[in-house]
Amino acid sequence: MEKEISKIFGIEEIEDKQGFLEKVYEKCVKANQIYNCFVTIVKPNTFGIPFTAKDCLCTKNILTTAGSKILHNYIPPFDATCVKLLKENGFVLIGKTTMDEFGFGSFNINTEIIPKNPWNPEHVCGGSSGGAACFTALADFPHLALAESTGGSISCPASFCGVVGLTPTYGVVSRYGLIDYANSLDKIGVMAKSVAQVAAGLSIISKKDEKDSTNVGGENDYIKYCKILPKMKVAIPKQYFEGVHQAVEEKVWQAIKELEAEGIEYEEVSLSMTEYALAAYYIIATSEASTNLAKFCGMRYGLHMPLEGNFNEYFSKVRSLGFGEEAKRRIILGTYARMSGFRNKFYIKALKIRKLVIDEFKRVFKKFDCILAPTMPILAPKFEEVEKLSPLEHYMTDVLTVPINLAGMPHLSIPCGFAKGLPIGLHIFADHFQEGKIICLANFYEQIRGEIKYPKI
Numbered sequence: 009m010e011k012e013i014s015k016i017f018g019i020e021e022i023e024d025k026q027g028f029l030e031k032v033y034e035k036c037v038k039a040n041q042i043y044n045c046f047v048t049i050v051k052p053n054t055f056g057i058p059f060t061a062k063d064c065l066c067t068k069n070i071l072t073t074a075g076s077k078i079l080h081n082y083i084p085p086f087d088a089t090c091v092k093l094l095k096e097n098g099f100v101l102i103g104k105t106t107m108d109e110f111g112f113g114s115f116n117i118n119t120e121i122i123p124k125n126p127w128n129p130e131h132v133c134g135g136s137s138g139g140a141a142c143f144t145a146l147a148d149f150p151h152l153a154l155a156e157s158t159g160g161s162i163s164c165p166a167s168f169c170g171v172v173g174l175t176p177t178y179g180v181v182s183r184y185g186l187i188d189y190a191n192s193l194d195k196i197g198v199m200a201k202s203v204a205q206v207a208a209g210l211s212i213i214s215k216k217d218e219k220d221s222t223n224v225g226g227e228n229d230y231i232k233y234c235k236i237l238p239k240m241k242v243a244i245p246k247q248y249f250e251g252v253h254q255a256v257e258e259k260v261w262q263a264i265k266e267l268e269a270e271g272i273e274y275e276e277v278s279l280s281m282t283e284y285a286l287a288a289y290y291i292i293a294t295s296e297a298s299t300n301l302a303k304f305c306g307m308r309y310g311l312h313m314p315l316e317g318n319f320n321e322y323f324s325k326v327r328s329l330g331f332g333e334e335a336k337r338r339i340i341l342g343t344y345a346r347m348s349g350f351r352n353k354f355y356i357k358a359l360k361i362r363k364l365v366i367d368e369f370k371r372v373f374k375k376f377d378c379i380l381a382p383t384m385p386i387l388a389p390k391f392e393e394v395e396k397l398s399p400l401e402h403y404m405t406d407v408l409t410v411p412i413n414l415a416g417m418p419h420l421s422i423p424c425g426f427a428k429g430l431p432i433g434l435h436i437f438a439d440h441f442q443e444g445k446i447i448c449l450a451n452f453y454e455q456i457r458g459e460i461k462y463p464k465i
């Protein structure tokens with residue numbers, strides 16, 4: 009499969025290997041100067057397929073901050089499993105991409121390094137994997153981006169930046185070496201310019217890993233699904249088009265009709281649990297985040313300060329300085345939801361809703377192969393527009409990506425058109441461990457749609 013992967017990325021055609029590495033480094037530096045894609049740029053000294061890693065993935069001897077001041081100086085002594093697997097299979101790390109602090113955000117503005125949309129720098133990239141999506145769109149050389157999704161952090165920026173973003177089933181890719189946001193929701197996935205490239209990336213990183221007890225592994229070869237012509241019946245959920253930007257709705261329906269013309273059957277369905285998924289997600293995610301972030305207290309690693317007063321005073325001082333406003337908000341919300349007096353009212357109820365969301369998806373997937381919907385309800389907004397949003401309005405933008413993430417099911421965002429010069433994403437869902445169906449259908453649509461002319465650095 010190594011030769012096939014090299015062919016997919018076009019790496020075998022490169023003769024001047026040293027010149028290629030120098031060009032890659034120069035492009036990274038230039039992209040960062042203009043668009044703020046990176047936290048760290050790495051100059052590779054061995055030839056291979058370039059890849060970037062979201063800054064919540066540990067990289068040996070390379071700064072890993074998860075977008076937070078509290079980890080401003082953390083340098084891990086090991087690689088995350090997904091990083092290690094890529095390195096062992098002919099890939100070379102070229103940088104760590106910027107992100108919302110600990111993955112808390114939909115627009116990649118909750119951090120010091122804020123990326124700009126490659127299609128229009130006045131607009132956001134989406135979050136929390138904004139840097140990964142931004143650079144993927146800009147890279148005019150073979151490239152794969154490692155990213156992570158909790159409630160839509162791969163699909164959202166993939167849609168806003170016009171790239172392919174694949175989030176696998178929870179447990180398919182090892183989370184060892186990931187700085188967690190929410191343990192039961194976090195999923196490591198990939199971004200690239202083509203479906204074949206994300207299929208190749210997933211084939212490498214979906215290996216069974218004993219270091220992660222939640223990892224079950226996946227298939228060894230997802231590339232084969234790019235060679236199959238789909239005979240599928242897909243569901244179109246009515247609720248996913250309510251309140252959606254008109255241009256988004258039009259382009260997604262255009263894509264559905266194009267697939268229908270090529271033999272894909274579709275039927276509209278109702279997913280009534282969608283309206284409850286967002287609230288349940290934020291209760292579960294923040295509850296888990298509040299426990300995960302408890303370890304960042306200024307004692308073991310990360311931000312340190314002079315030890316003055318008692319331990320509680322010291323911890324409070326470090327965390328007040330080290331965490332951003334959104335991180336503090338989510339810690340407080342999650343801690344409140346887990347308190348003994350409110351656990352049944354909020355947290356346990358949210359877990360029950362999560363089960364109902366999963367059951368509803370399962371019922372649909374008994375009859376249909378995939379679900380098609382808009383990835384995001386809006387076009388990538390301007391920075392000035394985002395600044396006017398309340399925290400609740402921020403959270404509401406996740407309404408279409410959260411349900412499938414809450415269910416832990418695989419999904420992929422693929423560009424399906426443009427409006428006002430900005431990309432629009434088509435979202436494809438499938439049942440647990442049915443990544444093959446998504447890849448098959450997405451690759452088929454990609455051939456129908458044709459090539460996209462990406463912005464150049």
